[in-house]
Amino acid sequence: MTITNAASAAGGDIAIGVDIGGTKINAGLVTREGDVLHTVSLGTMAGTARTEDRVLQAVETLMAEAGVVCAGGACAGIGVGSAGQIDWADGSVRSASDLIPGYAGTPLRRILEQRFGLPVVVDNDVNVLALTERLLGAGRGVSSFVCLALGTGVGGAVVADGRLLHGAWGGGGELGHLSVDFNGPACLCGGRGCLEQYASGTSIASRMREKLAGYGLPDERIDTREVFARWKSGEAVAAEVMQETLAALGSAVASLIHALNPELIVIGGGVAEAGDDLFEGVRREAAQRTMPSMWKGVRIEPAYRGNWSGMIGAALQVWEYPRICRE
Numbered sequence: 614m615t616i617t618n619a620a621s622a623a624g625g626d627i628a629i630g631v632d633i634g635g636t637k638i639n640a641g642l643v644t645r646e647g648d649v650l651h652t653v654s655l656g657t658m659a660g661t662a663r664t665e666d667r668v669l670q671a672v673e674t675l676m677a678e679a680g681v682v683c684a685g686g687a688c689a690g691i692g693v694g695s696a697g698q699i700d701w702a703d704g705s706v707r708s709a710s711d712l713i714p715g716y717a718g719t720p721l722r723r724i725l726e727q728r729f730g731l732p733v734v735v736d737n738d739v740n741v742l743a744l745t746e747r748l749l750g751a752g753r754g755v756s757s758f759v760c761l762a763l764g765t766g767v768g769g770a771v772v773a774d775g776r777l778l779h780g781a782w783g784g785g786g787e788l789g790h791l792s793v794d795f796n797g798p799a800c801l802c803g804g805r806g807c808l809e810q811y812a813s814g815t816s817i818a819s820r821m822r823e824k825l826a827g828y829g830l831p832d833e834r835i836d837t838r839e840v841f842a843r844w845k846s847g848e849a850v851a852a853e854v855m856q857e858t859l860a861a862l863g864s865a866v867a868s869l870i871h872a873l874n875p876e877l878i879v880i881g882g883g884v885a886e887a888g889d890d891l892f893e894g895v896r897r898e899a900a901q902r903t904m905p906s907m908w909k910g911v912r913i914e915p916a917y918r919g920n921w922s923g924m925i926g927a928a929l930q931v932w933e934y935p936r937i938c939r940e
Contacts, residue, residue, distance in 0.1 A: 626644055626689065634657060634764050635713055637657060640668075641925075643929070647745070651675065651679040664715075689931045690731045738923050743879075745918070746922070746926075747775075748926075751917065756772075757774065759873060759875045759877070761789075761880050761881070762881050763814065767788070767789030767807075769789060788869065789808050791865050821854045822835050841855075859894035859895060860898055863901065863902055867899050870911055874907065879916055881919065899911075
């Protein structure tokens with residue numbers, strides 16, 4: 614079935630999902646069953662372009678490329694999962710770190726509704742990842758689980774007794790700012806030794822560059838994927854960086870297990886693309902740091918559909934939270 618025919622035949626069973634990260638914006642046409650029909654990816658250009666303008670461009674490009682006219686019930690709405698702290702009730706960005714300068718206060722839901730005339734729901738990017746997992750992924754049939762998204766920053770989400778924990782206004786699950794070292798480096802959030810300082814793609818690359826410079830081998834071109842490649846090839850400096858990352862992740866996972874008693878920890882985001890070596894290391898470190906009675910039976914699994922998972926969950930919100938969409 615072509616994309617155009619899929620859209621015209623769906624009659625409201627297609628939504629637009631938008632996943633906004635510090636580095637990239639993914640937008641896609643997603644069915645109610647979670648199938649992805651077409652996608653568009655744009656750089657966020659944080660600090661050089663307004664994020665809301667990039668989001669509008671991504672949606673407009675998606676609609677143009679897919680030949681979708683979102684009228685007459687062809688499209689059920691737009692769902693957004695965004696980095697930052699989201700006021701869930703009104704779909705605005707309550708707070709955002711300097712990873713996306715000038716983003717705080719953006720009335721994202723209102724901007725999209727006015728431009729496209731469709732119902733819109735906005736939530737934190739890891740909350741929508743958790744929705745994908747609960748409906749389609751490793752979290753199906755699981756009442757208590759935690760999601761960690763390791764990307765430009767580190768985000769989190771908690772599902773307890775089958776319900777996503779939003780907190781007082783939507784800021785629940787800021788797990789990237791759990792401290793794994795109270796004497797650690799200062800974080801953008803104002804804390805010290807936050808998980809984000811060790812497990813984000815940004816921090817992995819920057820720590821690698823710092824260590825190389827310290828050994829008299831400066832290389833400012835190093836990115837996260839290069840660190841992974843060097844780690845897997847057995848390079849000692851990359852192994853040092855990644856052991857710090859695994860220890861921090863294992864410590865955070867152990868704390869989450871002790872606090873929340875989940876059945877499952879799901880890890881997604883670009884860092885999770887490091888693959889089995891990463892997951893085996895996290896399992897090993899977490900097992901060493903968790904009480905045996907709490908560790909027993911806990912699974913640590915990769916996110917469903919990898920980096921597309923957030924975009925899928927963003928779209929699924931349109932059907933999951935119809936009241937929020939239409940308020």
